[in-house]
Amino acid sequence: MAEGKKSVVLSGVVAGQTAVCTVGREGKGLHYRGYDIRELAEKATFAEVAYLLLYGSLPTRQQLDDFRGRIIRPRDLPELLKKMLESLPGSSHPMDVMRTGCSMLGCLEPETNPQAQQRTIAERLLACFPSMLMYWYQFHKSGKRIDTRNDDQTISGHFLHMLYGQNPTELQRKALDVSFILYAEHEFNASTFTAREIASTASDFYSCITGAIGALRGALHGGANEGAMELIDRFKTPDEAEKGILQSLARKEKLLGFGHPVYTIVDPRSDLIKAQAKKLSEATGDTFLFAVAERIEQVMMREKKLFPNLDFFAAVAYRLMKIPTPMFTPMFVMSRTAGWSAHIIEQRSDNKIIRPSAEYTGPEPRPFVPIEQRTPATTGAV
């Protein structure tokens, strides 16, 4: 998201109230319900953060235990959903798979009573998105119909267990959990605003999340972490990276993973995920990737005063966890479902339909021309 404010529509225009999050205060702040992202990443777990987002306060031990149960138990998938995942091509984009899986779940387990069901559906989706992705992935990779029920106490552990076919290390589980904390919420970003826009028509919970997945998929939004990985992957050594980046900058090429429309000084999440990437790098002994990334970071700061955003070192951490690159954005989905859900619930609590206006640039009123009198017009010139 190397977008400046000028290339953002509705930038600075208030499209609603929120108590969920503030971003970009003093050019560098991020708080979930008043708690600094730095403290949350250091001291909390993703389960606590998801609870905070959904319920408005940090959970007591008992509340957390109950909540963990609710996001662990519903990890299984309906048989019909499994069949559908089996029938999708193995070559599909994983985001298309998640979008379709979410929409289908909305047919199988529909929301009929929003007040009673909305948080239950949010918890169900938090629990089963990793299952959906991994069931589809493992079936098409090896023909295995994996059992998605697993009692790992964390969503990150559950996912990695299904990816690896065995328990992850504590470091891997922790690093992914931290990335989930950082990706969980970001105010009125494009996918969250999509979810709120859909919620504003009084549609169902699944429609909101399905639409949000579709928005997150885009290369200018969630898809940017794949672009960041592609950038890092171009280089084999830090020196090669320095040279290559300078050349790219000279060509005015747009580099993904740097800058952010709502932060002017720094993306506060970058150093937090960078610390995890560093630990993974040291633990695996595979340090070249981290060194290349760090050099790119230095060159971008020195040459363009651009800081890395969350996507940049998240890509490094995910690669070091052996998460396939096309699954980087689905990781974002598993986490951001917490934030999206909080916003849907909030939008519903004091709903007004969201309906902006347009500046008209087309032809002024003109008389209808019968088909016999039409001349070959230039088509496709819209």
Place this chain on the structure above:
Amino acid sequence: MAEGKKSVVLSGVVAGQTAVCTVGREGKGLHYRGYDIRELAEKATFAEVAYLLLYGSLPTRQQLDDFRGRIIRPRDLPELLKKMLESLPGSSHPMDVMRTGCSMLGCLEPETNPQAQQRTIAERLLACFPSMLMYWYQFHKSGKRIDTRNDDQTISGHFLHMLYGQNPTELQRKALDVSFILYAEHEFNASTFTAREIASTASDFYSCITGAIGALRGALHGGANEGAMELIDRFKTPDEAEKGILQSLARKEKLLGFGHPVYTIVDPRSDLIKAQAKKLSEATGDTFLFAVAERIEQVMMREKKLFPNLDFFAAVAYRLMKIPTPMFTPMFVMSRTAGWSAHIIEQRSDNKIIRPSAEYTGPEPRPFVPIEQRTPATTGAV
């Protein structure tokens, strides 16, 4: 949509440029690319209007013939999609079915080259949305696996043929075609803005349409025509309707199908669909429904100065065509796909990501509290 401007977020705020449509000029205007909706409804066909929206100009005879071919040929569904439709519950909301079908088609026939594919995908969706809905419906109603390939020259005829199991009358075909013209496009309404918001992240075409279907589903948007039907269905005679509406108004009940946030004087589409409903009413001899609706219209104007919007008499026309009420909003999808597609293509042609701001109403920065020190907080009080 009995919403006034005050209950609309971003009302009057320009969220982009469009050459597709103007709504509400002088409180009553609607023009697609400069052509008055009244002329289009009277003199054009839905195929011409869809072409106009997608390509920017009315088609010549040759262009229309070619276009008709492109929205007739791809009426068949992939086998895997049919299997999925068979596996969905017969009790699903038809909008959930269409949302899921659209998303799955995005897995089976993905968009890999937007410039080359986007209008082809729009045409494919125009061709196969009626097939999707009717294949699912007939399979679950009677176990029949219908052949969705059919050479009816209109989308309305194709749909009604599959619904009735035989050719519709010319009047039925024409009435549905007119409703499709009227529903095809409406500037930055919530579902179209959802489609543009998703397009603004550089996501794929199917994600945009899938999200738009989810937004249209809401009771405050496309779902309103079902609400209008429910209102009319309450009464058996015009006199009963008069009495009932007066009672509802006395109770300050919100009545769907009246008023509109972008029209202050009249919804120009209402009289156009009302004329079709009247013809259907006379042809079927089933005139009580139209008479009840007309009386409701008179009472609402006399008592509240509120005019009916498109949804109101569209509901009457659809009922007289024996379209099941839960399919009213899917009719809207089949038509609005033309407008959504035009907006996606337009958004992409000069894209900036759409990212508004929020007014923060939550807690100010507060220190993290370790779990042992937390007291039981009021949950669910978000």
